[in-house]
Amino acid sequence: xxxxxxxxxxxxxxxxxxxxxxxxxxxxxxxxxxxxxxxxxxxxxxxxxxxxxxxxxxxxxxxxxxxxxxxxxxxxxxxxxxxxxxxxxxxxxxxxx
Amino acid sequence: xxxxxxxxxxxxxxxxxxxxxxxxxxxxxxxxxxxxxxxxxxxxxxxxxxxxxxxxxxxxxxxxxxxxxxxxxxxxxxxxxxxxxxxxxxxxxxxxxxxxxxxxxxxxxxxxxxxxxxxxxxxxxxxxxxxxxxxxxxxxxxxxxxxxxxxxxxxxxxxxxxxxxxxxxxxxxxxxxxxxxxxxxxxxxxxxxxxxxxxxxxxxxxxxxxxxxxxxxxxxxxxxxxxxxxxxxxxxxxxxxxxxxxxxxxxxxxxxxxxxxxxxxxxxxxxxxxxxxxxxxxxxxxxxxxxxxxxxxxxxxxxxxxxxxxxxxxxxxxxxxxxxxxxxxxxxxxxxxxxxxxxxxxxxxxxxxxxxxxxxxxxxxxxxxxxxxxxxxxx
Ligand code: SF4
Ligand code: SF4
Numbered sequence: 001x002x003x004x005x006x007x008x009x010x011x012x013x014x015x016x017x018x019x020x021x022x023x024x025x026x027x028x029x030x031x032x033x034x035x036x037x038x039x040x041x042x043x044x045x046x047x048x049x050x051x052x053x054x055x056x057x058x059x060x061x062x063x064x065x066x067x068x069x070x071x072x073x074x075x076x077x078x079x080x081x082x083x084x085x086x087x088x089x090x091x092x093x094x095x096x097x
Numbered sequence: 098x099x100x101x102x103x104x105x106x107x108x109x110x111x112x113x114x115x116x117x118x119x120x121x122x123x124x125x126x127x128x129x130x131x132x133x134x135x136x137x138x139x140x141x142x143x144x145x146x147x148x149x150x151x152x153x154x155x156x157x158x159x160x161x162x163x164x165x166x167x168x169x170x171x172x173x174x175x176x177x178x179x180x181x182x183x184x185x186x187x188x189x190x191x192x193x194x195x196x197x198x199x200x201x202x203x204x205x206x207x208x209x210x211x212x213x214x215x216x217x218x219x220x221x222x223x224x225x226x227x228x229x230x231x232x233x234x235x236x237x238x239x240x241x242x243x244x245x246x247x248x249x250x251x252x253x254x255x256x257x258x259x260x261x262x263x264x265x266x267x268x269x270x271x272x273x274x275x276x277x278x279x280x281x282x283x284x285x286x287x288x289x290x291x292x293x294x295x296x297x298x299x300x301x302x303x304x305x306x307x308x309x310x311x312x313x314x315x316x317x318x319x320x321x322x323x324x325x326x327x328x329x330x331x332x333x334x335x336x337x338x339x340x341x342x343x344x345x346x347x348x349x350x351x352x353x354x355x356x357x358x359x360x361x362x363x364x365x366x367x368x369x370x371x372x373x374x375x376x377x378x379x380x381x382x383x384x385x386x387x388x389x390x391x392x393x394x395x396x397x398x399x400x401x402x403x404x405x406x407x408x409x410x411x412x413x414x415x416x417x418x419x420x421x422x423x424x425x426x427x428x429x430x431x432x433x434x435x436x437x438x439x440x441x442x443x444x445x446x447x448x449x450x451x452x453x454x455x456x457x458x459x460x461x462x463x464x465x466x467x468x469x470x471x472x473x474x475x476x
Contacts, residue, residue, distance in 0.1 A: 005328055016285070018218045018257030022191065026115050026163035033193040035218045035259055035286060036333070038117055038165045089328050091285040 005095050007085050009062070009077055012096045014054030019092045021049055034092050048083055052093065058084060113391055113400065115163030118355040119192075120170055120368065121152065123183065125360050127173040128201045130236035130466035131224065133263060133298035133305060135368050136172060140469050145361040149179045151381070153186040155358060158386040160190040167192035172360070175202030181210045188215030195220060197261070200247035201240055208247070212254040219251050220259045220288070225267075226274035234268060236466045248282040259286040264315070265305035267461060272315055276322055280330050289319065290335040295369045295424055300465045306456035312340050339446075339453050343414060344421025344437035351399035351423060356390060364389045366396055369424040373433045399423050404434045408442060 005011075015021070019034045021041075030046050032039045041049065051061045062077035069076075087093050125140040147155070156167060167187045174180055175198055187194040195218045196211065211219075221244060225231035228241040235241075251258050260279035264272060272289065279287040291312075292298045292305050307315075319334045326332070338345055348355055348367045357365040362381040370376060376398060379389045390396060399420075402410050409420040420426075421437020429438040430445055438445035 016257065017255055018285075020193070020217070022165070022193075024163070024165065026161075031165065033165060033217075035195060035220070035257065036166070036288075038193075089331075091328070091331050 005088060007058070007081050007088065007095070008097065009057060009059035009081070010097045011058050011081075011084065012054060012056065013052045013058070013084050013088070013093045015049065015052065016092055016094045021046070032092070034090070037090075045083070048080060052084070054094070054096075114353060116159075116354060116356050116390060117164065118166040118168065119156075119159045119164045120168045120355065120357045121155070122170055122172065122357065122359050122368075123152065123174045123177045123180070125172040126176040127171055127199065127467075128176075128237055129173065129199050129240060130468060131234060131263075131297070132236075132301040132464040132466055133265065133292045134467040135293070135296065136467065137369075137371050138296055140172075140467075141360045142469075146177075147360065147362045147381070149182055151362065152179075152183055155362075155381050155386060156183075156187045156190045156192060158381075160192055162387045162390060165193055166195060168195045168197055170197040173199050173202055175200075175207070181207065181214050184211055184216050185214035188217075193217050198222070198247075199235065199240065200244040201237065203243075203247050203250075205250045208250045208254050208256070212256050216256055218259065219256050220261050221248055221251070221284075222261045222263070223275055223278070224263070226271040226278055230268055230271065234464075236464070245282070248284070252283040257286075258282065258284045259288060260284045261288045261290070263290055263292055264307070265292045266307045266311065266457065267304065269307050269311045269315055272318060273322075276326075276330075276332070280326070284330060286331040286333065288333045288335075289315075290333075291337040293338075293369075295372065295428065297465070297467045299428065302456040303459040304461040304464055306453055306459075307337060308457040309340070309454070311457075312337050337453075338439050339450055341439075342441040344418050344425075344439045346418045347422035347424075347437075350419040352390070352396040353400070353419075356396075364393065364395075366399070367424065370395065372424050373427050375433065399434070406434065406436055408436045412442070 021030060021032055024031045029040045032041055032049065058080050059077060062073050062080055065076045066073035084093060088095060124146055125136050126143060169184065174196060184194050194216050196216055197220045199222050223244060224234035231241040232238050248258060262275045276287060294302060298305060316336060319332060323332050352366050357368045363378045364381060365371065365378055376395045378395050379393045402415055405420050409415050421440055423433045426435040426437055427433040429449060436443045438449045440446060
């Protein structure tokens with residue numbers, strides 16, 4: 001683990017240990033908790049985080065979202081990849097490919 | 098301890114956000130004696146510490162109030178025999194539990210127990226990159242070696258690790274080595290924070306104040322390392338504040354994001370708040386936590402802008418830095434509601450910078466180690 005990982009459609013990701021999704025009833029939102037960080041996520045981000053199950057590839061997830069939301073798959077995959085890149089750079093995900 | 102709630106208080110309470118983080122100082126006991134320890138000069142005795150049940154009640158109240166992160170801190174939290182039980186209670190309340198430790202007092206079995214109890218994250222302090230320096234700063238022989246072992250057990254247990262490196266004149270030149278060590282220990286994150294000059298650190302200014310050259314080198318190093326290690330380790334860096342133009346939003350603003358509870362249950366807006374003599378602090382023994390947060394006098398003292406000097410009240414940055422640090426204003430201006438003397442607009446800025454320059458160039462005198470006064474009551 002000493003090189004910056006490259007994220008592609010073949011990447012498989014899940015939340016790293018120490019990072020959890022939680023309902024926050026006091027503020028009426030869903031938050032992603034990590035050390036010193038609490039990120040309020042919108043519905044789309046919550047759906048992406050839930051889909052990162054450590055089993056499916058980003059490609060497979062994008063395909064499912066494309067069917068579900070009737071949107072172009074390539075665009076969705078691009079969005080998911082940038083989301084995964086951002087969260088991986090914050091060391092919030094575990095990756096395989 | 099009854100207080101009349103005026104309509105103005107209610108209105109103010111309505112605008113006060115719920116706190117996000119609770120720092121629980123479980124005990125002031127610690128085997129180490131760092132000369133910049135953030136604990137107060139008057140350490141609280143073991144016999145006044147809250148019991149297990151009292152802490153658990155505090156955690157439940159905090160969760161109901163909206164707290165998300167629970168920092169189990171000290172002193173050395175591992176000095177509490179009930180640490181595993183307290184961690185389990187925090188986790189059961191739904192809180193994200195983070196242990197802030199020197200590592201001394203932990204062994205492999207206890208770390209496994211903490212992991213089973215639901216500990217989310219562990220933050221390990223590192224006083225230097227070599228055993229000689231680290232043990233001299235911490236005032237504890239063998240501390241460095243124990244920390245390395247603790248990091249390995251933590252990694253083996255699967256608990257994510259942050260290395261906490263407080264930096265100052267005497268270890269700043271080892272920053273690159275501390276970062277390498279953190280990567281080798283498998284830390285996902287390193288927090289490099291320059292000493293804050295309150296309390297014990299204030300007594301050690303000449304031994305700790307970094308020089309301008311050191312600070313500039315450190316800034317450049319962090320910028321370079323962040324790029325090089327993106328995706329490998331996250332670097333959170335807090336530079337010496339008098340080298341910036343504006344103060345930091347201390348605690349994210351007074352009474353806005355977090356609270357601190359001392360071993361005996363006193364509820365503080367920040368760990369150094371007891372240095373402000375005009376404030377009175379409520380205890381969790383006398384009053385519900387939510388009531389203290391929304392209506393406590395100490396919490397409301399510096400919320401909003403009613404207390405601000407004109408300089409800050411009319412300033413466009415008042416919602417960004419909230420006028421800076423109250424404890425620093427107290428220490429340097431002798432008035433807790435003054436503009437933070439670090440601010441470039443403060444008339445005291447010049448004096449502060451000059452004093453820092455002088456202290457930074459001084460030949461470091463021996464450390465004044467943190468200790469119980471008048472004599473240590475326990476170990
Ligand atoms: S700063 Fe040092 S002395 Fe103070 S609690 Fe932490 S390890 Fe102990
Ligand atoms: S004048 Fe006050 S509010 Fe403005 S930048 Fe300085 S400290 Fe912050």
